[in-house]
Amino acid sequence: MTDSVPTRQLGRNGPRVTGIGLGLMSFAGWYGQKDTSVESSLALLDRAHEIGERFWDTADIYTGSEQRVGEWFRRSGKRDDIFLATKFAVRAGADGSRTIDNDPAWSILYPSAGHHVRPVCVEIPSPQVFRATM
Secondary structure (H helix, E strand, O other): OOOOOOEEEOOOOOOEEEOOOEEOHHHHOOOOOOOOOHHHHHHHHHHHHHHOOOEEEEEOOOOOHHHHHHHHHHHHOOHHHOEEEEEOOEEEOOOOOEEEOOOOOOOOOOHHHOOOOOOOOOOOOOHHHHHHHO
């Protein structure tokens, strides 16, 4: 990792990661950007890696994001350089509806991620805890 991006330890015993992660929600055009092409996404990931950004964040709901990250891993061969965080549970229906699905079968990253998934923690708080923290 280069010295150009500050790092910190993730948790008490976790790996060192860049202090600010790279959010990949923009790959789906959620922010209104005009160029959401695969090639522009891969160029962004190339540049992020070049400057030392190694903490990437995605989610299955960010249309195509995980597949593009997987494609970058295949093209670059640099999967082990990246700490990848992803989220799951929101499923989009063909009609645009959204449902919560925390079935473990749904939680597995798309095969395009290169089968380099290292589960960290999935915590579903009890309803009592959830209400207390709202």
